[in-house]
Amino acid sequence: MTGPMTGTKTAVLHRMVMDKHICPYGIKSKYLLEREGFTVDDRWLTTREQTDAFKVEHGVKTTPQTFIDGARIGGNDDLRRHLGKSVKDADAVSYVPVLAIFAMAALMAGAISWMMTGSVLTIRTAEMFIAVAMCLLAVPKLQDVEAFATMFLGYDLLARRWLPYAYIYPFAEGLAGVLMLAHAFDWIAIPTALFIGTIGAVSVFYAVYIQKRDIKCACVGGSSRVPLGFVSLTENVMMVAMAVWMIMSPAM
Template sequence: MSDAQTPDRAHSSGARTARLYRMVMDKHVCPYGTKSKFLLEREGYSVEDHHLTTRAETDAFKAKHGVSTTPQTFVGNDRIGGYDDLRAWLGKAGKDGPSYTPVLAVFAVGALLAVSLSMFVYGSAFTIRTAEWFVAFSMAMLAMLKLQDVEQFSTMFVGYDLLGMRWVPYAYAYPFLEAAAAILMAGRVLPWLSIPIALTIGTIGAVSVFYAVYIQKRDIKCACVGGSGNVPLGFVSLTENLAMIAMGIWMLVRPAL
């Protein structure tokens, strides 16, 4: 995917034609080659698209140009490199580091789902059920992300959760508990079960996040979107837990619509 060269490159040559060498075989079309072609064309380049149709042809190309990966893009006499190098050369490289984007995306989709369902059922976008569904849907999606790799999630989770540190099985159970509470709360099914779950895991989570972030001043990643995310532990993580607590209290105060 990436085979960067160290010298800095600029668009000084003014060339608007690029040569792209990528694998296009009967049983494999390199996705990074496809994306490289799209990116170049979007930036206004005319692409000379050279297909490497066999493994032998691909290996010969790599040996000739002294590279270990394909695709490879050339502009003028310069070899730009692989897909990541091309993005960097065009100023499109993504920013590394912590990001709230994954959890904000979950909240945004949860809110829109809640609004859509409320309009269908009640004819109004903003109802009491809109708020309830927003919390339930968001919890369900966050649980789903955790359930993709429970092992990795639990490893991050025991790093800051106060109960998880002392009793590791809780870290494995947490995504299932969150999913169960979310599903039951969405339909107000078995409130005698969903409310205690939400209040328990929400309270433990809120206390754990507050202690780690605001008392210990730790700068660590949150496990809220699963183990693969790079969401910083902080206000958004605390909000997730407070929302669960609020939902549990609300259903206790107003058990029926």
């Protein structure tokens, strides 16, 4: 609503603020309203009973709830839509998770190279980028190996024939990355990266470009929304490239 004298925009926000729970979406709604120039009449629901009564009164299932000009706008997503803001689709596919890992790996590799040599643009930076990326990509897989294995079985050719491989893969990727970063035990790191990278590349290429399947990639864990495709193939090709480079340049 708009104040009759000042022309200021006001909104009424009902949100849960309890001793043991403060609704994060309520905080987001308040911040968004204030950023858009609204004066917020911030009304706290401080008990479960008060919250349940509010839901019954207004016929809603969730809080927070925002009212503007006497009309109920709804929850945080509804408010964002009302104000012309984007709303994330929880089911939408996205390359953001794996691109974020690649970006952080590049920054970390550059930082390590700068510390060691005073330069960022070196061959060693590229080597460290691949090794660090492998380590970072292993982390979300290791957080829930069971979920990863289930998604991995959807397209990996070896895992389908030998189930334990789906559970071994995250550990193998992480181990190879750490050893490559340390330049230690090349006789373990090189064949491991070469093996899992080759199998992975063939599996992704077959699923995406031969079978033309539209499925999710397990590259950043079993709850990933990353589509299986070029980025997934790149992950495996990088491992193979690193292994081949180490074979050709043993005295790096």
